[in-house]
Structure formats: C-alpha cells, structure tokens
Amino acid sequence: xxxxxxxxxxxxxxxxxxxxxxxxxxxxxxxxxxxxxxxxxxxxxxxxxxxxxxxxxxxxxxxxxxxxxxxxxxxxxxxxxxxxxxxxxxxxxxxxxxxxxxxxxxxxxxxxxxxxxxxxxxxxxxxxxxxxxxxxxxxxxxxxxxxxxxxxxxxxxxxxxxxxxxxxxxxxxxxxxxxxxxxxxxxxxxxxxxxxxxxxxxxxxxxxxxxxxxxxxxxxxxxxxxxxxxxxxxxxxxxxxxxxxxxxxxxxx
Numbered sequence: 025x026x027x028x029x030x031x032x033x034x035x036x037x038x039x040x041x042x043x044x045x046x047x048x049x050x051x052x053x054x055x056x057x058x059x060x061x062x063x064x065x066x067x068x069x070x071x072x073x074x075x076x077x078x079x080x081x082x083x084x085x086x087x088x089x090x091x092x093x094x095x096x097x098x099x100x101x102x103x104x105x106x107x108x109x110x111x112x113x114x115x116x117x118x119x120x121x122x123x124x125x126x127x128x129x130x131x132x133x134x135x136x137x138x139x140x141x142x143x144x145x146x147x148x149x150x151x152x153x154x155x156x157x158x159x160x161x162x163x164x165x166x167x168x169x170x171x172x173x174x175x176x177x178x179x180x181x182x183x184x185x186x187x188x189x190x191x192x193x194x195x196x197x198x199x200x201x202x203x204x205x206x207x208x209x210x211x212x213x214x215x216x217x218x219x220x221x222x223x224x225x226x227x228x229x230x231x232x233x234x235x236x237x238x239x240x241x242x243x244x245x246x247x248x249x250x251x252x253x254x255x256x257x258x259x260x261x262x263x264x265x266x267x268x269x270x271x272x273x274x275x276x277x
Contacts, residue, residue, distance in 0.1 A: 062082075068205040076128065077126075084221050087118075140158060
C-alpha cells in the first residue's frame with residue numbers, strides 16, 4: 025500500500041537533503057528550532073561499533089516548519105509552496121498513518137537490523153503499535169549512512185479510534201538488539217510531548233486539495249456500495265415479482 029509512497033517520499037527527502045549527512049553540526053545550527061524540537065538523537069558505541077540514531081516525528085509543527093523552511097530557501101511563490109505542501113502531505117499520508125523518519129550512521133562493524141519492524145515500536149498510553157510499512161532497506165546489512173520512513177497506524181486496529189486522540193505523549197522504542205553497540209544497554213526509549221505540537225496544516229489550497237481527494241475517494245466508495253445494494257435490490261424485486269406471479273397462478277386454478 026505504501027511502497028510507492030515511500031519511494032516518492034524518499035526522493036523528496038534526498039532532494040531536500042534530509043539524509044544522514046544532515047546530522048553535521050553546521051547543518052544543525054542552521055535548522056529551524058521547530059525542526060530540531062521534534063527529533064531525538066544519540067550515538068551508541070562499544071569497542072567494535074558506533075551507531076548514530078535519530079528519529080523525527082512529523083508533527084503538525086514540524087511539517088509546517090519544514091514547508092516554510094523549504095519555501096524560504098528556494099524562494100518559492102505561494103503556489104509553488106502549496107504544490108510542495110500538497111505533494112509532501114499526500115506522501116506522508118497523515119490521514120491514515122503516523123510517519124517517523126529514521127536516520128542511522130554505522131561505523132566499525134555493520135549492523136543487521138532485520139526484521140526491522142520487530143526492532144521498533146510506537147507506544148501511546150499503554151498500547152504498543154508495530155509499523156504498517158517502512159523502508160525495506162532497513163532490513164539489509166547497514167554500514168555508513170542509511171535513512172528512511174517508518175509508518176505507524178493512526179487508528180487503533182482493534183477499536184478504529186484515532187490513537188493520538190487525548191494522548192499526552194508519543195513514544196518510540198528501539199529494541200537494544202538492533203545493534204552490537206546497544207545490545208548490552210537498556211532498550212532505547214524517546215518521548216515526544218504532544219501538548220507542544222501547536223502547528224496547523226489544515227488550511228490553504230494544499231489542504232483543500234487533499235480534502236477533495238479524500239472526498240472523491242469516499243464518493244467512489246459510496247457509489248460502489250450503492251451499485252452493490254442496487255443489484256441486491258433488483259434481485260429481491262425480481263424474486264418478489266416471481267413469487268407473487270406464482271401465487272396469482274395458484275390462486276387462479
């Protein structure tokens with residue numbers, strides 16, 4: 025479901041330099057504080073291996089700051105900015121998923137994080153959620169830089185309710201077995217305070233286009249349901265007419 029989205033979005037990330045090379049001190053100093061605020065990072069090492077790990081949650085504030093930062097850097101017109109926003113939001117698929125970007129940089133011994141979806145978990149309240157999709161390159165041997173998207177469900181698969189509704193924080197957990205450098209440590213747990221997410225991405229042409237896309241999909245689904253129900257109704261009407269015709273025949277004898 026998300027494979028094409030991941031590929032398209034990874035191209036965007038490369039285009040806008042959101043790769044492992046962006047972890048340099050010089051780049052950090054230039055980043056908008058709102059961009060830094062929604063990332064956690066640390067370096068773990070032992071005698072044989074060093075693992076730099078960074079997780080960025082695409083909060084409303086982060087997405088808003090990212091769009092504004094790219095617009096200012098590229099001197100975009102308002103229409104160009106809205107086009108970028110539309111493409112970004114569409115690929116992030118915020119209506120259905122909670123996207124998190126993962127950066128790694130491994131030195132020394134390589135790491136073998138497969139199966140990656142068993143190494144990373146999202147926690148909201150007392151509930152844990154596994155990725156619904158992720159960049160499959162995380163399943164391969166890693167040495168040097170690697171980055172990609174991980175998508176978690178936005179709705180609880182058991183209740184169907186939005187998992188962030190009423191939540192105070194969002195936590196990401198990495199199993200310590202993800203690398204040799206962390207295997208002797210406790211699991212990695214990072215927390216984002218959702219009360220600090222004051223951004224708003226629900227306004228403007230891009231948001232209206234996304235809303236129109238959603239409504240068109242919903243309309244098409246309703247139309248399919250209507251056709252299916254109409255076929256059932258037609259079949260019932262035919263059976264009803266056949267039954268009553270037979271009743272009339274029997275009563276006329």
